[in-house]
Amino acid sequence: xxxxxxxxxxxxxxxxxxxxxxxxxxxxxxxxxxxxxxxxxxxxxxxxxxxxxxxxxxxxxxxxxxxxxxxxxxxxxxxxxxxxxxxxxxxxxxxxxxxxxxxxxxxxxxxxxxxxxxxxxxxxxxxxxxxxxxxxxxxxxxxxxxxxxxxxxxxxxxxxxxxxxxxxxxxxxxxxxxxxxxxxxxxxxxxxxxxxxxxxxxxxxxxxxxxxxxxxxxxx
Numbered sequence: 283x284x285x286x287x288x289x290x291x292x293x294x295x296x297x298x299x300x301x302x303x304x305x306x307x308x309x310x311x312x313x314x315x316x317x318x319x320x321x322x323x324x325x326x327x328x329x330x331x332x333x334x335x336x337x338x339x340x341x342x343x344x345x346x347x348x349x350x351x352x353x354x355x356x357x358x359x360x361x362x363x364x365x366x367x368x369x370x371x372x373x374x375x376x377x378x379x380x381x382x383x384x385x386x387x388x389x390x391x392x393x394x395x396x397x398x399x400x401x402x403x404x405x406x407x408x409x410x411x412x413x414x415x416x417x418x419x420x421x422x423x424x425x426x427x428x429x430x431x432x433x434x435x436x437x438x439x440x441x442x443x444x445x446x447x448x449x450x451x452x453x454x455x456x457x458x459x460x461x462x463x464x465x466x467x468x469x470x471x472x473x474x475x476x477x478x479x480x481x482x483x484x485x486x487x488x489x490x491x492x493x494x495x496x497x498x499x500x501x502x
Contacts, residue, residue, distance in 0.1 A: 299492030
């Protein structure tokens, strides 16, 4: 059954409503708990506007497993100085950053005082290796995770935990319940090292586009 509809950015000129299912959302949250082991003593920062699917896990992973949710004030997700202050005051342990905002965050005075942070999740853009290295150097207690997923699947489909030694940070391996394939134009798997297009399978896929049966048939 439908859990929520969230809209793409409209890069093609017309935003598309994507219908994600309860099964897909449950799979994503259950994987996250297994992988990152949220504790009731954790404090998760909720700063993503709810028109973006990252907000779904910020809300429901935290509340579903009994941790504390600290909600940033509207607009503060764009202000790294206020985020540094909030993380320190509320002793936030887990937070999400798009890589461009992480770059601004780790360049902000006092960020090395955010010692309560134990896990940072990045998604939404390519994570530059130099930003990952700087974050891990400033906050050596940190685990930094790079996640990838299109709107057409429930939040994320692949994961990678950064070491700080990557020349290029990969999107990693599929999460539980997801299959990933790199295929050519004829839908044949390409050999390792050969360019192709990423295809996804598994429980995380959306039901399709809301009221766009023709486009759903084409893309799904």
